[in-house]
Amino acid sequence: MQYMLAVYGDERAAEGAPREQMTEIVNAYMAYTKALQDAKVLVGSNRLRPTSAATTVRTVDGQTKVLDGPFAETKEQLGGYYLIDVPDLDAALVWAKRCPAARYGTVEVRPIWVM
Amino acid sequence: MSDTSPAHRAAERAARQSYGKLMAYLAARTGDVAAAEDALSDAFAAALASWPAAGVPQSPEAWLFAAARRQMIDMARRRRTREAATDRLLLSVEEAAAGIDPGEVPDRRLSLMFACAHPAIDAAMRGPLILQTVLGLDAAAIAAAFLTAPAAMSQRLVRAKRRIRDAGIPFRQPDQADLPARLDAVLEAIYAAFGAGWPDAGGLDPRRQGLVDEAIWLGRVVVGLLPDEPEALGLLALMLYAGARRAARRSANGDYVALSEQDPARWDAAALDGAERLLLRAGSLGRIGRFQLEAAVQSVHAARRISGRTDWPAILELYEGLLELSGSPVVAVNRAVALGETAGPTAGLAALDELARDSRLAGYQPYWAARAELLARLGWGAMANAAYARAIELEPDPAVRCFLEQRRARLRPNFA
Numbered sequence: 001m002q003y004m005l006a007v008y009g010d011e012r013a014a015e016g017a018p019r020e021q022m023t024e025i026v027n028a029y030m031a032y033t034k035a036l037q038d039a040k041v042l043v044g045s046n047r048l049r050p051t052s053a054a055t056t057v058r059t060v061d062g063q064t065k066v067l068d069g070p071f072a073e074t075k076e077q078l079g080g081y082y083l084i085d086v087p088d089l090d091a092a093l094v095w096a097k098r099c100p101a102a103r104y105g106t107v108e109v110r111p112i113w114v115m
Numbered sequence: 116m117s118d119t120s121p122a123h124r125a126a127e128r129a130a131r132q133s134y135g136k137l138m139a140y141l142a143a144r145t146g147d148v149a150a151a152e153d154a155l156s157d158a159f160a161a162a163l164a165s166w167p168a169a170g171v172p173q174s175p176e177a178w179l180f181a182a183a184r185r186q187m188i189d190m191a192r193r194r195r196t197r198e199a200a201t202d203r204l205l206l207s208v209e210e211a212a213a214g215i216d217p218g219e220v221p222d223r224r225l226s227l228m229f230a231c232a233h234p235a236i237d238a239a240m241r242g243p244l245i246l247q248t249v250l251g252l253d254a255a256a257i258a259a260a261f262l263t264a265p266a267a268m269s270q271r272l273v274r275a276k277r278r279i280r281d282a283g284i285p286f287r288q289p290d291q292a293d294l295p296a297r298l299d300a301v302l303e304a305i306y307a308a309f310g311a312g313w314p315d316a317g318g319l320d321p322r323r324q325g326l327v328d329e330a331i332w333l334g335r336v337v338v339g340l341l342p343d344e345p346e347a348l349g350l351l352a353l354m355l356y357a358g359a360r361r362a363a364r365r366s367a368n369g370d371y372v373a374l375s376e377q378d379p380a381r382w383d384a385a386a387l388d389g390a391e392r393l394l395l396r397a398g399s400l401g402r403i404g405r406f407q408l409e410a411a412v413q414s415v416h417a418a419r420r421i422s423g424r425t426d427w428p429a430i431l432e433l434y435e436g437l438l439e440l441s442g443s444p445v446v447a448v449n450r451a452v453a454l455g456e457t458a459g460p461t462a463g464l465a466a467l468d469e470l471a472r473d474s475r476l477a478g479y480q481p482y483w484a485a486r487a488e489l490l491a492r493l494g495w496g497a498m499a500n501a502a503y504a505r506a507i508e509l510e511p512d513p514a515v516r517c518f519l520e521q522r523r524a525r526l527r528p529n530f531a
Contacts, residue, residue, distance in 0.1 A: 001283040088285035089235060111283055 002043060002085050002112040003092040008076040009105030011050045028100035036084060036095065047080040076105055083112070126166030133175040134159050135249040135336075136220050137183065139227035143286035148230075148248055148276040158182035159251055176220045224249055225301075225340045226286045228333075231275075232300040233284045240275045241300060242307035247272055249336075250329055260311040260326050298341070302350045302406060305333045309354050314512055327358055338393075348397035349407030352390040356413030359386035371518040379420035387417050408437045412449075427456040444473045445481075452485050460492040480509040484519060496526045 014022070029047075036042035051070035058065055070077065082099070086092050089109070096107045134155060141151035158179045172178040231244035243261060246252045258268035278284070289297040312326025334351035341347050363381035366372055394410050412433045415426050434450035437443075447470050455463020467486050476482040487502035503523040510516045 003283070089233075089283040090285050090289070092283070093235075111281060 001088060001092075001114075002083060003089075004110045004112060005082040005084065005092070005096050005099060006078055006108040006110065007080045007082070007099065007101040007105065008108065009079050009101055010075065011052075011077050011079065014079075014104075015050075025100060025104065032098060032100055033082075035098070036082065041084045041086050041091075041095070043083040043085050045080065045082040048078060050079075051077045079105075120167065122167040122170075123163075126163060126171055129171040129175045130159055130162040130166065130179070131250055133162075133179050133220075134251045135224050135227075136222055137176060137179055138248055138251070139223035139225075139286070140220050141183075142227055142230070142248070143223045146283070146286070147280045148227075149273070149280070152248070152276075154183045154187050155179065156251075157186045180220070222340065223286065224336055226288060228301045228304070228337070229288060229297060230279055230284050230286045232297070232304045233279070234297075234300065235282055235284055236275055236278065237271075238300075238303075240271055241304035242311070243268065243272060244275050245301075245304050245333065246308055246326075246329065248276075249333065252329070260308070262311075295346075298337075298344060298346065299404075301337065302346055305330050305337070306350060306354075306406070308333070309357075313357070327354075327361065330354060331358055343400060345397040345400040345402045346404040346406050348393045348400075349404060349410050352393035352397065353406050353410035353413060355386050355390035355393065356410060356417055359383040359390065359417070365514065369514060371512070371514040373518070374416060375425070379417075382417070382420060384420070387420070390414070390417070403436075405437065405440055408433050408440065412437075425456075427453055431457050444470060444475050445479070447473075448476065448479070448482050448485055452488075455485075455489050455492075460489040464489045464493065478509060480506050483509065487519075487522070491522070491526060499523075499526055 014025075017025070033042070033045060036045075054070040056067045056069060056071055058067060079101075082095075084092065084095055086095065089111075092109050096102060096109050099107050101107050137155055138148075138151055141154060142148045145151055161182050162175070162179060166172070166175075227248055228245055231248060232241040236244065243257045246257050246260075247254070254269035254272055255265045257272070258265040261268065288294070309327055309330035312330065331351070331354045334347070334354050337344075337347045338351050359382050360374070360377060362383070363377040363379075364372055390410065391414065394407065394414055397407050397410075412430055415429050415433070419425050431450065431453035434446060434453050437446045438450050448467070451463050451466035451470070454466050464486070467482070467489065470476055470482070483502050483506035487499050487506055490496075490499035490502055500523060503519055503526075507516050507519045507523070510519060
């Protein structure tokens with residue numbers, strides 16, 4: 001089964017973090033990505049630019065509107081994702097727990113809809 | 116509605132046993148609990164209709180499996196609209212049938228229980244799910260036991276089953292590292308089922324009848340499959356100890372009888388002996404846990420049948436261990452009661468006072484009943500009276516309410 005591990009964290013805290021800490025976090029993500037590749041479970045992954053770069057399109061009263069900013073103002077924001085292919089939820093949860101975001105923020109595990 | 120003849124009960128027991136095994140096997144093959152249930156439910160009903168008269172077949176599993184296959188083929192013919200889904204299911208049933216000797220269905224019930232008690236499933240739904248999938252109880256019976264509206268329970272069960280399928284929750288025993296925590300969730304769910312049936316002491320509520328026995332039966336299944344897990348042994352012992360005292364909780368004319376006033380001669384001696392053996396074996400495995408400690412408390416109470424007295428210091432010590440382990444306010448109340456018995460009512464009351472700020476206890480009957488007893492022993496009638504009133508207000512069982520009323524009436528007349 002394919003699962004998306006959606007990585008949520010506090011952008012502002014990350015922006016304000018000292019350089020050494022940022023380096024440490026980036027290294028942790030690189031090591032994690034490599035571990036997923038080595039285990040041959042990684043389907044794809046991306047890191048997102050902060051929500052300050054987000055634009056939202058939404059229909060209000062039948063009119064399509066373009067709005068600056070993210071879908072919703074939240075304390076933690078979607079910052080990236082990993083798409084993995086593993087046998088079941090338990091395997092996905094093992095990988096989610098290993099994700100650096102599990103230490104710094106939140107990881108949401110969602111199965112991909114099989115069409 | 117329910118037929119209680121021995122032939123019917125034997126048929127029901129055999130059908131349940133086979134039902135659970137086939138459910139577990141088909142669910143594990145298809146990953147789809149609801150679909151496996153669809154395939155089996157009519158087969159189960161047909162078994163209950165035919166076995167009491169015709170006798171339980173040599174291989175109940177083979178019988179049910181054959182009936183389920185016929186059912187599947189009918190389903191596939193009837194429901195053209197759900198073709199893809201039924202075809203896939205039919206295929207997996209055929210595969211499953213081809214792969215095994217129908218008389219020897221591998222026992223995957225524990226794996227099914229692990230799926231139902233997965234951390235991704237709402238904790239409150241784990242017990243109900245196990246009752247439905249492993250025992251085949253219907254949503255209405257489960258709703259009655261868990262004091263929920265049938266429609267709401269039915270909907271939650273449907274959602275939970277869909278979640279098992281859609282989230283990809285596996286049907287297998289967890290890795291050794293995760294086993295103790297995951298097993299705890301299974302045991303908790305079984306104990307929740309036991310607890311749902313327990314208040315119906317008189318067996319007066321037909322909708323809850325048998326839930327205590329069903330939970331004990333599930334406990335035996337787990338112990339049978341994991342014979343060296345001390346907490347599984349502890350839970351089974353705990354349920355057997357408590358179950359052994361079932362009949363003694365009511366007098367001949369239906370009045371509530373408190374544990375301290377029960378006649379040990381009315382306890383089920385064989386069940387108590389069985390519980391003792393289980394607890395001993397659990398203890399020999401050298402890993403203590405919540406259920407073993409709770410069973411040990413029951414063991415001390417049960418020892419009154421031999422010694423004629425209750426060893427309260429031992430009970431206090433066990434509750435202190437439990438409190439350290441769980442931090443549960445319910446355990447803290449029991450510890451305060453034990454303290455009241457060993458160090459006197461002032462000490463017991465002081466321990467309860469420390470808990471007074473825990474809002475979870477404001478609506479917990481045993482807290483108020485314990486408080487009332489201790490206050491009464493200290494001769495503080497007005498406060499005891501108020502605490503009894505609160506306990507009575509919170510108690511749903513009329514027999515227990517009546518018992519509390521009688522205790523209240525013993526206070527000096529100007530307070531009662």
